[in-house]
Amino acid sequence: MQNDFMIECGDGKLIAATHFGREGKPTVIISAATGAQRSYYGRFAQSLVEQGFQVVTFDYRGIGDSTTKMNDPSASMTNWGELDLTAVINWVAKNGNNPQIFLVGHSVGGQIFPLARNKSLVRAAYFIASQTASRYYWTGPQKLSVMLLWNLILPTTTTLTGKLPNWAYGGKYDLPKGVAIEWATWGRHKNGVLQDDNNRLRAFKEVNIPLRFISIADDKLLAPKDAVEQLYHQYGSLNKEHHHWYPSDFGKRKIGHFGFFRKENSEMWDDVHLWLKRYV
Structure with a gap:
C-alpha cells in the first residue's frame, strides 16, 4: 500500500509525504539528502515494507512537492x-499505531536529525553518507572543489539567480537560496552544523540511541570518510558504529x-x- 499526503508543520507550512x-x-x-526528492527512495522503502x-x-x-516558491524564506536546513522532521515524527507517533520509530538518514539527514524537537521518540538511526559539511575534513582536489563552492560559486549564483542552480553543485534539482546559504555557512565553519552554538552542541550530545554510520570509499567529493567520522564524533551516543565500505566489497x-x-x-539494503x- 502507498499513499501520498501532506503534513502540516509547526509554522503552518505543508510538506509532501x-x-x-x-x-x-x-x-x-x-x-x-540535500536536493533529493522522496520518490528517489521509493524502491528502498518498499524493501523495508517487505521486511515488516x-x-x-x-x-x-x-x-519537490513541498515547493510553493523557490525563495520561500522559511526554507533552510x-x-x-x-x-x-519534527512534524513527520509527530505524524508517525500519532498515526502509525506503533510506538517503534526508526530513522534512515541520507547525507544531510544525519546533520539535521538532532535538530528535531522530538528526536527522543526515535529508537535507532542508520545514516548513509552523512557527513559534516565543514571543509576542514576534505583533502586534495576535492577540498579545492568545496572551497570554490562555498566561497565563490554559491555566493555568485545565489546573488544572480536567487537560488542555487542544480548545475552549480552537481545535483538534479535547484536549491532555495536560504538552504544554499546556510549549507555554505556550515561548510566554511570548523564545526559544521554545530557552529559555535551551545544549544546545538547539547542537542547532538542528547542523542543516546543506537546509531550506525556508513561511509563509501568512492564518495570523496560529497562525503569523504573523515567528514563522516567527524559527524559521528559529534553525536553523544555511546552506542554508535561507523563502517567504511568499498565498492569492491560488493563486486x-x-x-x-x-x-x-x-x-x-539492493543487496546492500540487507545491512x-x-x-x-x-x-524492534
Whole structure:
C-alpha cells in the first residue's frame, strides 16, 4: 500500500509525504539528502515494507512537492530539522499505531536529525553518507572543489539567480537560496552544523540511541570518510558504529554518494534491514 499526503508543520507550512505499508508495523522515516526528492527512495522503502516495516518518506520544504516558491524564506536546513522532521515524527507517533520509530538518514539527514524537537521518540538511526559539511575534513582536489563552492560559486549564483542552480553543485534539482546559504555557512565553519552554538552542541550530545554510520570509499567529493567520522564524533551516543565500505566489497566498480539507494545495489539494503531488526 502507498499513499501520498501532506503534513502540516509547526509554522503552518505543508510538506509532501508518502506512506508505504500497513499501519501497526514499526515505522522507518527516511530523511533525504540535500536536493533529493522522496520518490528517489521509493524502491528502498518498499524493501523495508517487505521486511515488516511501514515507511514514511517526505520532501523538505523548498524541495519537490513541498515547493510553493523557490525563495520561500522559511526554507533552510535548520528548518528541515526543527520543523519538517519534527512534524513527520509527530505524524508517525500519532498515526502509525506503533510506538517503534526508526530513522534512515541520507547525507544531510544525519546533520539535521538532532535538530528535531522530538528526536527522543526515535529508537535507532542508520545514516548513509552523512557527513559534516565543514571543509576542514576534505583533502586534495576535492577540498579545492568545496572551497570554490562555498566561497565563490554559491555566493555568485545565489546573488544572480536567487537560488542555487542544480548545475552549480552537481545535483538534479535547484536549491532555495536560504538552504544554499546556510549549507555554505556550515561548510566554511570548523564545526559544521554545530557552529559555535551551545544549544546545538547539547542537542547532538542528547542523542543516546543506537546509531550506525556508513561511509563509501568512492564518495570523496560529497562525503569523504573523515567528514563522516567527524559527524559521528559529534553525536553523544555511546552506542554508535561507523563502517567504511568499498565498492569492491560488493563486486561493484562504483557506488558514490547516491548509489546505495539504486535498485542495482539492493543487496546492500540487507545491512539496514538486519540492523534495524535488532531494535524492534
